[in-house]
Amino acid sequence: MPIKPLCNRKTFCAKTKYNPDACLSCVNAVLSSSASAKAEVLMTGFNLKFDFAPTVKGANVCAVDVGTTTVTGVIFDAQGAQIAKTGFLNPQKKYGLDVIARIDACNNGGMPEVRGCLMREIDKFIAGRNVRHVLLSGNTTMEHIAAGVSPYSIGVAPYKPQFTEMQTLKFSDCLLSGEGTVTLSPNVSGFIGGDIVAGIVACGLEKTDKNILFLDMGTNGEIVLSKKGKLYGCSTAAGPAFEGGNIACGSHAHDKAICNAKIEGGRIVVDRPDGVSIAGGAVIDYTAALLDLNVIDETGAIDDCRDDIDIFEQNGEPAIRVNEKVYLSQRDLREIQLAKSAVKAGIMTLLAAAEMSASEVDEVLIAGGFGMALNPKSAERICIFPPEFKGKTRAVGNTSLTGAIMCVLNAGILKHSQEVADAVEYVELTNNEIFQNFYLNSITFE
Amino acid sequence: MSNVILDQISEAVQKGKARDTKELVQKAIAEKIGAKDILDKGLLAAMAIVGKKFKNNEVFVPEVLISARALNMGTAELKPYLAAQGVKPLGKAIICTVKGDLHDIGKNLVRMMLEGVGLEVQDLGVDVAPEKIVEAVKTSDAKVLCLSALLTTTMGAQKDTIDALAAAGVRDKIKIMVGGAPVTEEYAKQIGADAYTSDAASAATAAKLFF
Numbered sequence A: 001m002p003i004k005p006l007c008n009r010k011t012f013c014a015k016t017k018y019n020p021d022a023c024l025s026c027v028n029a030v031l032s033s034s035a036s037a038k039a040e041v042l043m044t045g046f047n048l049k050f051d052f053a054p055t056v057k058g059a060n061v062c063a064v065d066v067g068t069t070t071v072t073g074v075i076f077d078a079q080g081a082q083i084a085k086t087g088f089l090n091p092q093k094k095y096g097l098d099v100i101a102r103i104d105a106c107n108n109g110g111m112p113e114v115r116g117c118l119m120r121e122i123d124k125f126i127a128g129r130n131v132r133h134v135l136l137s138g139n140t141t142m143e144h145i146a147a148g149v150s151p152y153s154i155g156v157a158p159y160k161p162q163f164t165e166m167q168t169l170k171f172s173d174c175l176l177s178g179e180g181t182v183t184l185s186p187n188v189s190g191f192i193g194g195d196i197v198a199g200i201v202a203c204g205l206e207k208t209d210k211n212i213l214f215l216d217m218g219t220n221g222e223i224v225l226s227k228k229g230k231l232y233g234c235s236t237a238a239g240p241a242f243e244g245g246n247i248a249c250g251s252h253a254h255d256k257a258i259c260n261a262k263i264e265g266g267r268i269v270v271d272r273p274d275g276v277s278i279a280g281g282a283v284i285d286y287t288a289a290l291l292d293l294n295v296i297d298e299t300g301a302i303d304d305c306r307d308d309i310d311i312f313e314q315n316g317e318p319a320i321r322v323n324e325k326v327y328l329s330q331r332d333l334r335e336i337q338l339a340k341s342a343v344k345a346g347i348m349t350l351l352a353a354a355e356m357s358a359s360e361v362d363e364v365l366i367a368g369g370f371g372m373a374l375n376p377k378s379a380e381r382i383c384i385f386p387p388e389f390k391g392k393t394r395a396v397g398n399t400s401l402t403g404a405i406m407c408v409l410n411a412g413i414l415k416h417s418q419e420v421a422d423a424v425e426y427v428e429l430t431n432n433e434i435f436q437n438f439y440l441n442s443i444t445f446e
Numbered sequence B: 001m002s003n004v005i006l007d008q009i010s011e012a013v014q015k016g017k018a019r020d021t022k023e024l025v026q027k028a029i030a031e032k033i034g035a036k037d038i039l040d041k042g043l044l045a046a047m048a049i050v051g052k053k054f055k056n057n058e059v060f061v062p063e064v065l066i067s068a069r070a071l072n073m074g075t076a077e078l079k080p081y082l083a084a085q086g087v088k089p090l091g092k093a094i095i096c097t098v099k100g101d102l103h104d105i106g107k108n109l110v111r112m113m114l115e116g117v118g119l120e121v122q123d124l125g126v127d128v129a130p131e132k133i134v135e136a137v138k139t140s141d142a143k144v145l146c147l148s149a150l151l152t153t154t155m156g157a158q159k160d161t162i163d164a165l166a167a168a169g170v171r172d173k174i175k176i177m178v179g180g181a182p183v184t185e186e187y188a189k190q191i192g193a194d195a196y197t198s199d200a201a202s203a204a205t206a207a208k209l210f211f
């Protein structure tokens, strides 16, 4: 009995009325298990079938994706039926938006609280639900914090974590009440975490006979390239611009934000003309449109004054008016340039490491909420990807949770995830001349 | 006449035309224009314009990099003449990215802008430990030290460095400037730095005031 996905909005919150809670849980984890003990998982971009062989028998299991920004979780009963799910903002947000800020908060004696506020929420979710196994999939920093291990070393060169292997802990080790086991998804390095390993498993990157590029374009910008199953990974540190961070009028996608833009009849139109802010996806759309209208040139400079575009001065710099409240400044465009060239250069460096050309890539999978907010055409126009990726991109949703679900529902897959983590060849971008060259050459819009 | 060539040099540097810059400098030398004039009114004048535009975000990192490359071509050509004519550099600065941090694009831009106001710059590289910086300050006649940090977790190393200089008794020998995306004016004050600026062009302007 496959159940229909709960939400499959391609344009992610833009057209439909935005409901943050719905969006957070927009992960469509739906499982049906039949007498033949097959699990079927329907998620954005996936319809997975595998043997139902959960990690514990006779009790419930839980899969949680601990993102830096959002946390999502699902609980299954002993028969494999989904009995609960949750999606909430990571309460650690008050300690800063990116992992480095969280590490900094932990360094300054804040560890108990940074850890506690997160684990308490997870505990609330599983409380009274007879859960005996929690699989937690997060980036390396999140997993350190969950385990109560200081993430200090991840924040300073050479950015080495305290552990990369899969961790098996007791509930009490992770501040959870009751009896049970917590497994932390295995990490590859300080900035390629268990969330990415789970994503690899979900997408089957380790066993494909194709060349697939997998991207998680959050603030860390992890990229994995599968060359017919041989895995290469890096982390590009794009920064928060794609999520609306560091943008003067930017925000995440919410119900009063401009969420997309396009050219219609020679003019730029946005989905919410009275929006109070502009979301990351729309910033990319808008930048692409401005390039098409020659309002900005290929170096990123605001160039031309068209009659229908209002360019005004803001803090000594030109800015482009989007509506009464929202504008895009020259500095915002520079932020986008820094972020997009980091992603592009990361991709090119991985391709170089695998001795491949961009045209040999068969598929490009974009994970996370941003994948759904991103209009591939706009991404192409601002050159986030090499032009050879045209028509090959696909949003795959929350692959960290998908992978985590697979792991709790099939103990063999969980075991296999460690092999996957070990198989990833980590490509260091720091002090990497190839990256540096690509980076500086990718900053423009050419 | 001479003005035209100097303007052309400035133009070439602004546009990042390295080969043109070199040839124009040679031409100016052949026309017996003073090396200091070629430097100040041609090469450095150009960098002042580029710096101002960069500060206003009118031009961006790639434009500054190619202009800096043209500047270097020009100054390399000019160097023997500057020496022969007894023109001394304005002074010397030391720059590096602090311990634990390997980001260097911002640091390199600051170095280029410092060179763009005529300073000689000793670049210690990235991930440089306080002890190494102390050693460099002790053995150098530099008047300014620039410390770059791009990570919230490595800003603390700017303070550690200042403390190490104080402990070694050389804190007063040098003016310390700090910068990098997470660094603020307030933080700079708090750790006892002498100056902070948010961009490379302003960094050069501020550094110049110490000479």
Ligand code: B12
Binding pocket: A098, A100, A101, A159, A191, A219, A220, A235, A236, A237, A238, A239, A240, A335, A338, A339, A342, A429, A430, A431, A436, A439, B061, B100, B101, B102, B103, B104, B105, B106, B107, B109, B110, B146, B147, B148, B149, B150, B151, B152, B153, B177, B178, B179, B180, B181, B182, B196, B197, B198, B199, B200, B201, B203
């Ligand atoms: C490029 C980049 C990288 C490259 C570095 C390449 C290199 N050789 O430098 C790579 C991919 C290797 C990298 C790696 C990492 N990065 Co990084 N990186 C960036 C990125 C995209 C741009 C930084 C940059 O070059 N800016 C352009 C320059 C010109 O600006 P700037 O450095 O700020 O310098 C200007 C001013 O600050 C000032 N200035 C600079 N220094 C000084 C010094 C003085 C004295 C003065 C007065 C002024 C001054 O002048 C400059 C010009 O105006 C930013 C995100 C972003 N969009 O900004 C993240 C970012 C800085 N990285 C970050 C992180 C976390 C990392 C990693 C630790 C982990 C990772 N993979 O995500 C690793 C660590 C390795 C390392 N190198 O240290 C975070 C830091 C977060 C935080 N809260 O501290 C950022 C903000 C991204 C993010 N939000 O996640 N990164």
